[in-house]
Amino acid sequence: MFTKKQLLTKGLLSVAPHMFSVIPFGIVCGAIGIELGFSPILVYSMSIIIFGGASQIVFLQLLSGGASTLIAVTSVGVINSRHLLYGAVLSEYLEKLSFIKKLLISYLVVDQGFAESNKFFQKNKDEPYLHYHLLGSGGTLWICWQLATLSGIILGSFVPEELGLKFAVPLTFIAIVVQDLKKLDHVIVMITCGLSSLLFFDAPFKSYIIISPIIALFVAALVLRLKK
């Protein structure tokens, strides 16, 4: 059995490698907001109020490009709707928490934190304080995101663009799913999602980010039925 402190530390360490993508992305996110002419306080407040990298950039780009606020808000909702899937997966492990604790910890559910904590949860189902792992992973990502966007707002995009650190984003997610390439059913689901995302890339409101997972999950259901 792990103590709460051990779980917090494990959560923190599990997302540490993902800083290669989170920190440059955060810096760019802060810098873009200023370049587009928004006030520093407004750009930074999004990191606290929305706390969702890609959606923050899209929101500001749409508004500065003259789109209506309705379209900008809808895009944020569509891009972030994938969290519904993360929540559905995590609910199994957070069931025993009080309602208030559920409300609080939900704020910290983000891609990499969900991915790493979910992996830990699958292997350690019976730990009593599991949610501390999510606090560690999500909390670390939150703090780093705040610092990264803040430094981007103050210093501008000081990471040289030639380094192409945007490429670190797909790489961190490759690191998350790569071990599942051992399982044929997961490979089928991944390829379905990946090809759908390219096919629907130009769909309105960046909706490929939720359309392709839905298609892939239908394929997963089919695969499950065939496996029986």
Place this chain on the structure above:
Amino acid sequence: MTWSSIIIAGIITYFTRMTMVALVDRDLLGERIKAVLAYVPSAVFPAIIFPGIFINDYGTFIDMNDPKIIGAIVAILVGYFSKNVIATILSGLFSYWIIIFLL
């Protein structure tokens, strides 16, 4: 106007995070759905990976000799065999940098 839309976007985003954790009773989900949920990471993350590799900043497809493809292949191979997250990310980045800076 911008402020109120940020707050609304924030509330919507928070609801996407909180609804399934705090509001929806897990027993409402059938066994089949629970089984399908095990595929969520495999069903979601390729939608970030594929466009991140194959589509460039201008929203068009990259060439088949783009260094990102080599970088991704190296990262997949290193990740598969090393089972190490840092090695996966760094091997992909370094092979990408070697191609764009040295070759």
